[in-house]
Amino acid sequence: MNFESIKIYKDEDINYNSLTMELTEYGYERCKRISEPGDYSMRGSVIDIFPPTFEGPVRIELSDNKVVSIKSFSIASSETLEEHAMVIILPKLGLYPKKKKMKRVELGEKAPLESFIDIEPDDYVVHVDHGIGIFKGFRKIDFKGEPKDHVVIEYAEGDKLYVPIEEMHLIQKYVAFEKRPPKLYKLGGKAWKNAKEKAKKGIYSLALDLLEVNAMRLKLRGFAFSKDMDWQARFEEKFLFQETPDQARSSKEVKKDMESQKPMDRLLCGDVGYGKTEVALRAAFKAVMDDKQVAILVPTTLLAEQHFITFKERMQDFPIRVEMISRFRTHGEVAEILRDIEDGGADIVIGTHAILRKGVKFKDLGLVIIDEEQRFGVKDKERLKRMKALVDVLTLTATPIPRTLYMSLMGVKDMSIIETPPQDRLPVDVKVLEYDDSEVKKAISREKKRGGQVFFIHNRVEGIEKIATRLLKLVPGVRISVAHGRMYSKELERVMRQFIKGTIDVLVCTVIIESGIDIPNANTLIVNRADRFGLADLYQLKGRVGRFKNKAYAYFMVPKGRVISSESERRLKAIERYRELGSGFKIAMEDMEIRGAGNLLGPQQHGYISAVGFDLYCRMLRDVVNDVKP
Known part of the structure; x- marks a missing residue:
């Protein structure tokens, strides 16, 4: 009996009956609807197979006996995740001849x-x-x-x-x-061995640095926060949504760190809209319950405003004062807030890099929460580095960290990952198409009809007013406003507050809304000249809609009749392909994960990753970490 593999190629013929027999011989069970690894189903021209070596099932569609498509898909929604040119089906685990042992695959x-x-x-x-x-x-x-x-x-x-x-x-x-x-390497040459040795030395140096930082933090005696008090439970009960298991686990890990005398330095990684802010809220509340102050550092003024509103609303039933330092505040207001920070009157302070200025003196700072640290400048990062040695630090990021890297760093880097989407969340319906006034009109009208709001992204300040005028002519009666970073701060604040309140239907804006702006009623996104954006930017923009139960739509538009670069085409295909919830973690090897890895590891490691490839780098890192861990 041949137990090697079944290979199925797109555009080639297959024998339906032979495939049934082979799958049965390979240990697969035929059922009406597949639900777990080792299942397969055959319904006319559609064959679903769930190989144990895959994360999910594969759907093969036939025309007569010819394979017309091979797709991986989601069991939960039946939505296509990705198309493939071929698929290799291995026997169900345990059915290999005894001489051939399957390599044990480590978790992650x-x-x-x-x-x-x-x-x-x-x-x-x-x-x-x-x-x-x-x-x-x-x-x-x-x-x-x-x-x-x-x-x-x-x-x-x-x-x-x-x-x-x-x-x-x-x-x-x-x-x-x-x-x-x-x-390309030469077979039998020494170059590959030398490249691996060089990479191993660099990885060894990184691992030792991380262990040294850990050892230093173990020697430092930070503040050990108290166990949760009664008010903590009351505060957490006020969370309006069903807590996901990942949120609960991450919050528990953060609290455990805070209750230790070792200063916390934890990275919390979660896809856009997956509930990182709730974990941060609980940590901040816990800190204030022990009479400590909290600083929340964000990369943009708009995100500071968003967090300010969120934190103020969640803390309103408790004697906790939340303040904000940003360009939305007057000099007089900022001066008063600074005095309150120094005498302990302000419990939670939210702001941009202005919080790191010398003039900002906290009476008793206990926790710093940093949102998207990689977006801060070199000087700010140096100040943050010094701060990390003194107080508990929680860093939030929506840039995915590859799971292989996460597993490799376990034991030398404290990380929490939120991978599960909130309950009832629907995937965003993504369309990549040529710019068309009729499509834009249809999208805005549909959203307006159901009482929702629209983000229209035009990332050039020049010409943004013309775009707004054009949309007004296209969809008369719709309330349209413009927002961009060059506006006076008070005017920008006014527009954003109006949009949050729902008195604006369409916000024509630049990517100032990219990071963290959370408006539940805005569920249609239209991006003009989408070919000019990087994949991470496109993904972050997509995350601005579909945050709650409503079906959301994202239109990524390119110029009509114009040839776009192959690189732009690749990015747009990726954003259309990875529409499933949490796909920031499932984009197997796309730009964002590599960017996430780069942020975490630092630029000095980039050369080693280029020399040996990312997968092997992670494998070597795991081995080195296991060797050097005490």
């Missing part, structure tokens, strides 16, 4: 085929023992009189390596920071 590490499914011919790959080459497909090679499948990798000077299919766990797709093609 990708199963061999899960990371291989997105590799297509001519993609760059990394073989752990031989280095970077080009994937050229599969080939059957006779082994002891029996044809066996092999992966073909081409190296420098046209040399080819044939890897048996059971050794596919040694191969990963090559991913790094640079967009330029990597250098």
